[in-house]
Amino acid sequence: MSIKKFFRRFSFDSLASSLISLLLSFVIGGLLIWAIGTNPFQAYYLIGVGAVGTMKNLANTLASSIPLIFAGLAVAVSSKAGLLNLGVEGQLYMGAMAATLCGLYLPATNRFILLIAIMIASMLGGMLWALIPGVLKAKFGTHEVIVAIMLNYVAELFTTYLIIVPFREHGSTVNQTAEIPKAARLSKLFPRTQLTTAFILAVIVAIIVWFLLRRTTLGFKISAVGGNRDAARAGGINPTAYVIIAMLISGAIASFAGTTEVVGKYFRFRENFSPGFGFTGLAVAVLARNNPFGVIATSILFGGLSTGCLYMSRITGISGHMSNVIQSIIILLVSAPRLFEIIKGSRKRT
Amino acid sequence: MEYAIEMRGITKRFGAVTANDNIDFLVKPQEIHCLLGENGSGKTTLMNILFGIYTMDEGQIKVNGQPVHIRSPRDASRLGIGMVHQHFMLFNQNTVLENIILGDERVPFFLDYEKSRKEVQSLLDRYEFHIDLDEKICNLSVGMKQRVEILKVLYRGAEIIIFDEPTSVLTPQESDILLGMIQNLREQGKTVVFISHKLGETMTIGDSMTVLRKGAAVANVLREETSVHDLARHMVGKEVETSLEREEVEPGECVFELADVPIWEHRKSCNLRVHEYEILGIAGVDGNGQMELEESIIGLRDHRQGHQYLLGEEITHEPTLLRKLKGMAHIPSDRHKYGILPNETLCRNYLLGNQEREEFKSHGLIRTQRLDRFSEEMIEKYNVYTSGIEQTSGSLSGGNQQKLVLSRELSQSPKFILAAQPTVGLDIGAIEFVHRTLLQKREEGCAILLISADLSEVMALSDRIAVMYEGEIVAVGDSSEFTRDELGLMMAGHLGGAS
Numbered sequence: 001m002s003i004k005k006f007f008r009r010f011s012f013d014s015l016a017s018s019l020i021s022l023l024l025s026f027v028i029g030g031l032l033i034w035a036i037g038t039n040p041f042q043a044y045y046l047i048g049v050g051a052v053g054t055m056k057n058l059a060n061t062l063a064s065s066i067p068l069i070f071a072g073l074a075v076a077v078s079s080k081a082g083l084l085n086l087g088v089e090g091q092l093y094m095g096a097m098a099a100t101l102c103g104l105y106l107p108a109t110n111r112f113i114l115l116i117a118i119m120i121a122s123m124l125g126g127m128l129w130a131l132i133p134g135v136l137k138a139k140f141g142t143h144e145v146i147v148a149i150m151l152n153y154v155a156e157l158f159t160t161y162l163i164i165v166p167f168r169e170h171g172s173t174v175n176q177t178a179e180i181p182k183a184a185r186l187s188k189l190f191p192r193t194q195l196t197t198a199f200i201l202a203v204i205v206a207i208i209v210w211f212l213l214r215r216t217t218l219g220f221k222i223s224a225v226g227g228n229r230d231a232a233r234a235g236g237i238n239p240t241a242y243v244i245i246a247m248l249i250s251g252a253i254a255s256f257a258g259t260t261e262v263v264g265k266y267f268r269f270r271e272n273f274s275p276g277f278g279f280t281g282l283a284v285a286v287l288a289r290n291n292p293f294g295v296i297a298t299s300i301l302f303g304g305l306s307t308g309c310l311y312m313s314r315i316t317g318i319s320g321h322m323s324n325v326i327q328s329i330i331i332l333l334v335s336a337p338r339l340f341e342i343i344k345g346s347r348k349r350t
Numbered sequence: 351m352e353y354a355i356e357m358r359g360i361t362k363r364f365g366a367v368t369a370n371d372n373i374d375f376l377v378k379p380q381e382i383h384c385l386l387g388e389n390g391s392g393k394t395t396l397m398n399i400l401f402g403i404y405t406m407d408e409g410q411i412k413v414n415g416q417p418v419h420i421r422s423p424r425d426a427s428r429l430g431i432g433m434v435h436q437h438f439m440l441f442n443q444n445t446v447l448e449n450i451i452l453g454d455e456r457v458p459f460f461l462d463y464e465k466s467r468k469e470v471q472s473l474l475d476r477y478e479f480h481i482d483l484d485e486k487i488c489n490l491s492v493g494m495k496q497r498v499e500i501l502k503v504l505y506r507g508a509e510i511i512i513f514d515e516p517t518s519v520l521t522p523q524e525s526d527i528l529l530g531m532i533q534n535l536r537e538q539g540k541t542v543v544f545i546s547h548k549l550g551e552t553m554t555i556g557d558s559m560t561v562l563r564k565g566a567a568v569a570n571v572l573r574e575e576t577s578v579h580d581l582a583r584h585m586v587g588k589e590v591e592t593s594l595e596r597e598e599v600e601p602g603e604c605v606f607e608l609a610d611v612p613i614w615e616h617r618k619s620c621n622l623r624v625h626e627y628e629i630l631g632i633a634g635v636d637g638n639g640q641m642e643l644e645e646s647i648i649g650l651r652d653h654r655q656g657h658q659y660l661l662g663e664e665i666t667h668e669p670t671l672l673r674k675l676k677g678m679a680h681i682p683s684d685r686h687k688y689g690i691l692p693n694e695t696l697c698r699n700y701l702l703g704n705q706e707r708e709e710f711k712s713h714g715l716i717r718t719q720r721l722d723r724f725s726e727e728m729i730e731k732y733n734v735y736t737s738g739i740e741q742t743s744g745s746l747s748g749g750n751q752q753k754l755v756l757s758r759e760l761s762q763s764p765k766f767i768l769a770a771q772p773t774v775g776l777d778i779g780a781i782e783f784v785h786r787t788l789l790q791k792r793e794e795g796c797a798i799l800l801i802s803a804d805l806s807e808v809m810a811l812s813d814r815i816a817v818m819y820e821g822e823i824v825a826v827g828d829s830s831e832f833t834r835d836e837l838g839l840m841m842a843g844h845l846g847g848a849s
């Protein structure tokens with residue numbers, strides 16, 4: 001029954017308008033490709049091959065979707081409580097730093113214990129960084145967006161300081177920590193790709209988030225506070241408490257966007273390793289309308305775009321940044337969903 | 351003959367619900383046309399179609415004889431149609447004048463304040479509206495805010511004006527003033543569509559009436575040809591009974607007590623005691639502290655002074671949740687603010703306030719099956735008109751939202767019921783039902799505090815009455831001690847009438 005309910009709830013209209021905006025973005029992207037003198041159909045074909053053409057490409061697409069899934073879920077959870085967590089970027093840096101230090105200095109050799117400890121350290125780092133805007137918002141009504149954005153800079157610069165001064169790898173010419181031990185690394189799901197067990201973790205977290213929001217009283221209280229704060233209060237729910245709890249959950253999930261990159265990909269903390277996952281996560285959540293499974297689908301789409309465009313650029317000479325262009329168009333079109341409602345409305349009567 | 355509005359064969363479906371089913375709706379120029387029907391019968395939907403908020407699935411619309419396509423409220427404005435919504439759409443921090451002239455799409459990029467002010471002023475004179483153009487909206491009473499809404503519509507040049515349940519938020523005095531204004535509008539040549547559940551009102555000002563039942567138009571009559579009784583029969587489809595039977599019961603122990611709580615600062619503090627088997631009615635003109643009283647009883651305001659007791663225990667500083675778990679039910683006067691989660695399904699709205707009860711929760715999980723069953727029962731019992739428990743509460747009709755809140759609050763065998771404006775926006779059948787339910791709860795031993803701006807409701811239901819004026823309780827006594835006129839005088843601040 002729940003599957004049927006789920007599809008009914010994810011109403012056709014919202015799905016349709018998301019799909020329309022996607023389609024339109026590809027058309028506009030195609031026109032741009034055509035304008036710089038390449039056949040757009042060929043370009044899209046190459047992007048498709050690059051993204052999903054071989055098992056290896058598919059694996060890399062899934063791999064690059066991992067941080068986006070976590071970031072998107074983090075934003076979705078906070079949005080449910082009526083907040084906008086724009087601090088995912090800072091939270092993922094803090095979480096990843098805590099995780100890296102845990103991997104470097106925890107004298108445990110048991111793989112299982114070490115990984116669990118890393119996950120916990122990561123969540124604590126992210127939660128700490130999410131707690132600040134959460135508390136300020138709940139207690140003083142400070143706008144969470146501004147606090148979070150400022151904290152992003154603090155987190156980025158603070159972690160950079162840590163890898164330059166106290167935790168820099170001996171003799172390294174770049175700013176990074178030493179490598180974490182083999183026992184602290186995630187295993188690969190597919191050889192010679194970057195796809196690790198982190199993808200499974202991402203799917204599990206998405207299911208947990210869905211379950212939390214739909215089936216638990218905690219999730220209900222979070223969405224009640226986000227949906228109508230006054231009614232929640234009159235229903236005996238303390239908004240302050242649940243705003244903070246939602247931020248903590250969001251921060252914990254956000255931290256995995258950084259940590260899985262460290263323990264699955266680089267095996268160390270590198271300076272500025274995130275190309276703005278936090279902000280892409282925001283776009284992912286908006287496009288997915290905060291639906292956890294929608295977040296997975298959207299992240300894979302964005303992941304596929306970037307691996308596909310990389311492949312296309314090697315063959316055609318169009319810059320791999322084309323993926324950024326198409327992504328940006330998608331984001332632009334998604335943030336104007338009103339447009340589609342208007343288009344939809346006027347089409348009906350002609 | 352040419353109609354001002356000619357809507358023919360209008361059909362509108364929302365999923366499985368047919369909100370409008372092949373409706374013909376005809377309004378002659380310069381008449382006041384009343385649109386009647388039970389909650390959820392499709393009145394608001396029909397008017398939203400005319401005003402361009404919804405698009406119809408089938409049907410044609412002619413305005414002044416011309417076939418038209420109305421795609422948005424802007425199209426409607428251009429055709430001279432204006433709508434005064436039940437929920438005010440005003441900017442609280444701006445002045446009356448700003449609210450009237452801003453957002454008018456005819457305004458060019460730069461505003462000519464002086465010219466606009468003159469125009470608005472001439473409207474005020476013409477329609478005899480008394481209102482200060484430089485007052486901020488947040489300082490206005492409900493009736494005044496409504497006047498601003500009407501002015502907004504007139505300023506945009508509307509010739510046809512739709513009022514959706516305008517009187518349900520007004521006090522009787524304000525209602526009378528509004529009805530006068532509407533008659534004046536007709537005299538000035540405007541055409542009016544008037545939606546109301548109060549049949550008396552519609553008989554006073556309506557020239558003709560259309561009655562909807564379950565989405566279909568079932569009657570179209572002139573005032574001369576009909577009666578209140580007749581209209582009620584058309585709406586409900588059968589004879590309606592309107593007599594309330596009150597059993598005489600002796601009040602029991604004190605259930606809820608408010609002791610020395612200052613509802614307004616720097617005013618005398620309030621004392622109230624509500625007993626088992628008793629309804630205590632609070633009479634008063636809206637805005638005399640009823641909202642503050644309501645909020646402090648459910649624990650949304652922390653007063654430094656005074657005490658509150660529920661069933662003998664002090665609850666002065668207890669949070670809302672504990673009060674609810676101890677047996678307090680709350681029917682909020684402002685259901686949109688305090689009553690519903692508009693984007694959630696009906697089930698989840700039934701969970702609100704019950705989320706900590708063992709019945710619906712085990713180990714932190716929602717017991718969905720029970721919740722679904724409970725929701726279905728409530729919908730059935732209270733006759734909530736809906737496509738099912740998965741519908742969002744925001745898309746229910748106004749009256750059905752009220753039924754949702756009522757059924758939720760009265761279901762958990764409460765000991766004390768705080769019922770604030772419990773029948774706002776309900777149709778006669780539903781009002782009847784609510785009154786009966788409250789009386790039945792009283793006979794079961796509940797203590798009920800009824801706050802209502804409707805004096806007849808207070809007089810019909812209460813065992814005792816307290817009058818509220820400017821944040822103070824100015825009189826308390828058995829309801830038999832007061833006459834209607836005395837109450838009216840005291841509500842207006844003239845003391846010394848009784849006790």
Ligand SMILES: Nc1ncnc2c1ncn2[C@@H]1O[C@H](COP(=O)(O)OP(=O)(O)OP(=O)(O)O)[C@@H](O)[C@H]1O
Binds near residue numbers: 368393394736
């Ligand atoms: N946006 C919507 N989505 C789904 N159903 C809707 C929507 N709007 C209205 N309905 C349904 O259409 C029916 C008619 O609603 P409408 O608001 O027109 O009733 P009404 O006559 O104005 O009632 P009331 O007197 O309670 O205000 C109701 O059953 C309602 O649930």
Ligand SMILES: [Mg+2]
Binds near residue numbers: 393747748
């Ligand atoms: Mg209505």
